[in-house]
Amino acid sequence: MSLKELIEEANKKAVENMMEAEPVLVDVKLAKDFIPGFKSDMILHAGPPITWERMSGPLKGAVIGALMYEGLADTPEQAEKIASRGDIVFKPNHEFGGACPMAGVVTPNMPIYIIHDKKFGNYAYSNFNEGIGKVLRYGAYDKEVMDRLKWMHDELFPALKAALHEAVKDKGGIAIKPLIAQGLHMGDEGHNRYIAITRLFLIELIPYLIQADLPKDVFMRVYTFAKNNNFFTLNIGMAAAKAMTMAAHNIKYSTIVSVLTRNGTDAGIWVSGLGNRWFTAPAPVPKGVFFPGFTQDDANPDIGDSSITETAGFGGFAMAAAPAIVSWVGGSVQFAVENTKKMYQITYTKHKYFTIPYLEFQGTPTGIDIRYVLKTGITPTINTGIAHKKPGVGQVGAGIVSFPFELFKDAFKAFVETYGA
Amino acid sequence: MSLKELIEEANKKAVENMMEAEPVLVDVKLAKDFIPGFKSDMILHAGPPITWERMSGPLKGAVIGALMYEGLADTPEQAEKIASRGDIVFKPNHEFGGACPMAGVVTPNMPIYIIHDKKFGNYAYSNFNEGIGKVLRYGAYDKEVMDRLKWMHDELFPALKAALHEAVKDKGGIAIKPLIAQGLHMGDEGHNRYIAITRLFLIELIPYLIQADLPKDVFMRVYTFAKNNNFFTLNIGMAAAKAMTMAAHNIKYSTIVSVLTRNGTDAGIWVSGLGNRWFTAPAPVPKGVFFPGFTQDDANPDIGDSSITETAGFGGFAMAAAPAIVSWVGGSVQFAVENTKKMYQITYTKHKYFTIPYLEFQGTPTGIDIRYVLKTGITPTINTGIAHKKPGVGQVGAGIVSFPFELFKDAFKAFVETYGA
Numbered sequence: 001m002s003l004k005e006l007i008e009e010a011n012k013k014a015v016e017n018m019m020e021a022e023p024v025l026v027d028v029k030l031a032k033d034f035i036p037g038f039k040s041d042m043i044l045h046a047g048p049p050i051t052w053e054r055m056s057g058p059l060k061g062a063v064i065g066a067l068m069y070e071g072l073a074d075t076p077e078q079a080e081k082i083a084s085r086g087d088i089v090f091k092p093n094h095e096f097g098g099a100c101p102m103a104g105v106v107t108p109n110m111p112i113y114i115i116h117d118k119k120f121g122n123y124a125y126s127n128f129n130e131g132i133g134k135v136l137r138y139g140a141y142d143k144e145v146m147d148r149l150k151w152m153h154d155e156l157f158p159a160l161k162a163a164l165h166e167a168v169k170d171k172g173g174i175a176i177k178p179l180i181a182q183g184l185h186m187g188d189e190g191h192n193r194y195i196a197i198t199r200l201f202l203i204e205l206i207p208y209l210i211q212a213d214l215p216k217d218v219f220m221r222v223y224t225f226a227k228n229n230n231f232f233t234l235n236i237g238m239a240a241a242k243a244m245t246m247a248a249h250n251i252k253y254s255t256i257v258s259v260l261t262r263n264g265t266d267a268g269i270w271v272s273g274l275g276n277r278w279f280t281a282p283a284p285v286p287k288g289v290f291f292p293g294f295t296q297d298d299a300n301p302d303i304g305d306s307s308i309t310e311t312a313g314f315g316g317f318a319m320a321a322a323p324a325i326v327s328w329v330g331g332s333v334q335f336a337v338e339n340t341k342k343m344y345q346i347t348y349t350k351h352k353y354f355t356i357p358y359l360e361f362q363g364t365p366t367g368i369d370i371r372y373v374l375k376t377g378i379t380p381t382i383n384t385g386i387a388h389k390k391p392g393v394g395q396v397g398a399g400i401v402s403f404p405f406e407l408f409k410d411a412f413k414a415f416v417e418t419y420g421a
Numbered sequence: 422m423s424l425k426e427l428i429e430e431a432n433k434k435a436v437e438n439m440m441e442a443e444p445v446l447v448d449v450k451l452a453k454d455f456i457p458g459f460k461s462d463m464i465l466h467a468g469p470p471i472t473w474e475r476m477s478g479p480l481k482g483a484v485i486g487a488l489m490y491e492g493l494a495d496t497p498e499q500a501e502k503i504a505s506r507g508d509i510v511f512k513p514n515h516e517f518g519g520a521c522p523m524a525g526v527v528t529p530n531m532p533i534y535i536i537h538d539k540k541f542g543n544y545a546y547s548n549f550n551e552g553i554g555k556v557l558r559y560g561a562y563d564k565e566v567m568d569r570l571k572w573m574h575d576e577l578f579p580a581l582k583a584a585l586h587e588a589v590k591d592k593g594g595i596a597i598k599p600l601i602a603q604g605l606h607m608g609d610e611g612h613n614r615y616i617a618i619t620r621l622f623l624i625e626l627i628p629y630l631i632q633a634d635l636p637k638d639v640f641m642r643v644y645t646f647a648k649n650n651n652f653f654t655l656n657i658g659m660a661a662a663k664a665m666t667m668a669a670h671n672i673k674y675s676t677i678v679s680v681l682t683r684n685g686t687d688a689g690i691w692v693s694g695l696g697n698r699w700f701t702a703p704a705p706v707p708k709g710v711f712f713p714g715f716t717q718d719d720a721n722p723d724i725g726d727s728s729i730t731e732t733a734g735f736g737g738f739a740m741a742a743a744p745a746i747v748s749w750v751g752g753s754v755q756f757a758v759e760n761t762k763k764m765y766q767i768t769y770t771k772h773k774y775f776t777i778p779y780l781e782f783q784g785t786p787t788g789i790d791i792r793y794v795l796k797t798g799i800t801p802t803i804n805t806g807i808a809h810k811k812p813g814v815g816q817v818g819a820g821i822v823s824f825p826f827e828l829f830k831d832a833f834k835a836f837v838e839t840y841g842a
Contacts, residue, residue, distance in 0.1 A: 182616075185608055185616075185745040186607045186608040186609075186616065186617050186745075187606055187607040187608050187617075187778070188607075195603075195606075195607065196607050196608075196617060196620075199617075199620045199621065199624055200620065202624060203620055203623060203624075203648050206627060206644065207641060207644060207645070210637060210640060210641065210644075216631060219631060220628060220631065223627065223628060223631075224628070227624050323778035323779045324606040324607075324778040326778075327782075332781065333778060333779060333780075333781050333782075334781075357608070357744035357745040357747075357754060358744045358754060358779060359754075360753065360754050360755075361748075361754075
């Protein structure tokens with residue numbers, strides 16, 4: 001077989017695996033109980049690897065909050081000292097099978113969702129979603145943030161654990177792919193719009209919360225928190241997307257992108273046929289719609305593992321399914337539709353299960369192929385939350401951003417070096 | 422003021438009232454406890470007035486089932502005898518402030534939803550939804566149908582009553598207009614697609630079901646029935662639409678259609694400025710997509726009060742918001758969008774609160790104006806369920822249908838006779 005044929009075969013397998021993965025939510029655990037060798041001096045984060053010195057404000061803010069959450073620091077100043085003197089080992093979530101939004105900071109005692117891919121056997125994780133505004137993942141760490149994290153640990157975590165225990169008994173867990181597929185027919189795209197998917201998920205979850213016999217006040221607090229947070233299911237969708245892309249990763253000769261992420265300083269990608277090798281470039285600043293009192297000047301460069309959704313063929317790539325999202329991320333409906341159409345030019349296939357009613361049920365653009373990015377000069381364009389560039393502030397808006405071309409050029413070069421021209 | 426100016430002023434008021442109505446679900450009651458003078462020999466039905474002899478199969482089937490439900494007949498044969506010998510008084514729901522899907526049969530001991538318009542004070546009702554397929558409202562009446570109706574009376578009705586009692590205590594009831602408005606941003610149109618609205622409604626209802634302290638098994642049965650029925654909220658949406666159109670009715674000089682309905686034999690309309698005067702014409706047969714085993718030949722002429730949704734500016738008129746509906750009612754997404762665009766030509770305004778993301782958040786076509794129907798020759802085109810033409814069978818599909826031009830011509834003639842040319 002020629003190299004071209006080998007690549008075609010590999011890519012076909014990669015996207016097929018990605019689409020056929022069956023991510024099921026099976027449990028919630030503390031991170032230390034799921035991630036092997038997770039020690040108290042370790043912090044996982046979004047995006048490619050980065051040192052404390054090079055971290056942007058929101059990632060630093062999240063690290064500060066996480067150290068206080070773990071009881072390793074009493075004040076932000078103390079936390080900064082600990083982080084800056086090199087006591088902490090920083091590692092990307094992606095290297096441990098995780099994908100977490102924005103700063104994506106995970107420490108040993110944080111609860112995480114466990115996704116099991118029933119088709120290929122992979123496990124993926126993500127952390128819990130706190131809501132919008134002043135939240136840890138956007139770099140905020142005041143009392144309100146810390147109290148909420150404590151409640152999530154003390155009450156939300158055991159409640160979800162009990163409910164998922166019932167779900168696993170009943171039907172092996174909660175299958176996430178059908179919820180995303182249905183969400184795309186209900187105006188969600190699965191990255192910044194989870195209004196339908198969160199409700200579909202809750203409708204599935206409620207009977208198990210009832211079966212779990214929670215005290216009525218606990219049920220009501222859990223239920224109210226979940227129903228008032230449109231992003232409650234984002235992290236679950238991300239862990240599902242991580243599981244899907246894991247099934248497409250590490251396939252020899254494949255030019256399909258299996259990780260697409262950013263840490264607030266750098267953007268980074270993995271390519272299936274090149275394993276866990278990071279290609280990085282400076283993260284661009286998203287253009288967006290800002291919450292009252294904030295402007296484009298406050299925006300941090302792009303941050304978060306949430307672009308795993310686009311990597312798996314939904315999110316920003318499926319914006320034609322979610323016209324109402326433009327009221328959140330800006331732009332026109334026309335732009336949303338055009339972006340989906342444009343992404344077909346850099347993807348290997350159309351999704352078998354994720355379809356867009358408005359495009360006469362066409363599958364979503366799926367499997368970013370670095371060859372097509374090189375050929376067209378078009379790079380993945382996604383929607384994203386926007387963090388304030390200073391630590392301690394939080395989310396200031398949402399918007400649109402395109403990945404730097406350089407990432408794909410470098411990856412392509414490495415591919416040629418590895419496999420020939 | 423000239424007649425033209427008087428009409429403009431009246432129509433402006435009519436559509437303004439229609440849009441500003443605030444329908445809130447406040448209670449469920451047995452029909453006899455809500456509708457004054459409702460006696461055991463009375464049956465309410467969808468569409469314009471009709472005698473037993475002229476009733477189509479599905480309406481006859483529903484009457485037969487209703488008489489057995491009320492304990493007035495033990496067998497279908499007995500029921501037919503009772504109905505045909507003139508013992509029963511048949512009346513349209515619309516004359517009592519109601520709107521019920523398909524046969525729309527309501528008898529004294531059937532539970533109904535009560536909608537209170539908090540803006541204009543009107544009350545409207547609809548019956549409970551049984552699901553799809555073999556159900557009373559499509560003319561079926563076998564044991565499965567009768568058992569389900571009994572369960573709805575014995576268990577669902579008191580459960581909803583207890584929950585709504587909590588909802589009224591908490592915030593005056595459950596406001597329906599916001600659910601429809603949000604549903605239109607989630608791929609529903611509010612007539613044959615209630616997938617999002619039903620879930621939005623359930624998410625609102627659940628805490629009140631919990632507060633009502635139902636036994637766990639009752640909660641689970643009620644919850645399972647509701648979540649497995651995508652049409653659970655159709656009837657609530659229809660009662661809300663009835664309340665909206667009541668606020669637009671009986672306005673002197675107004676040429677706005679305030680009732681648009683069919684009984685399986687005739688289609689009928691009311692015009693705001695002409696009061697409760699029926700204009701009727703033969704009901705057309707919908708073209709549709711059929712359940713396995715059925716064809717166009719099985720289709721009964723159009724039936725049901727559900728076109729009250731289009732009368733109020735959503736449903737089939739908002740199909741551009743619900744591209745995925747074409748998998749249920751047939752046609753292409755292109756058709757769905759074009760239908761909404763066409764309906765702007767016969768409506769007085771664009772809705773202030775019901776908007777269509779795909780059309781850059783344009784308001785839905787609202788307030789059918791008989792003058793524009795006359796001028797353009799375009800008649801209201803809606804989507805609809807399709808009943809088998811024989812009694813006892815049930816739903817066989819769903820499709821699209823246009824109202825006969827004659828209705829509007831006759832109404833226009835009567836308008837000229839009443840108010841001058």
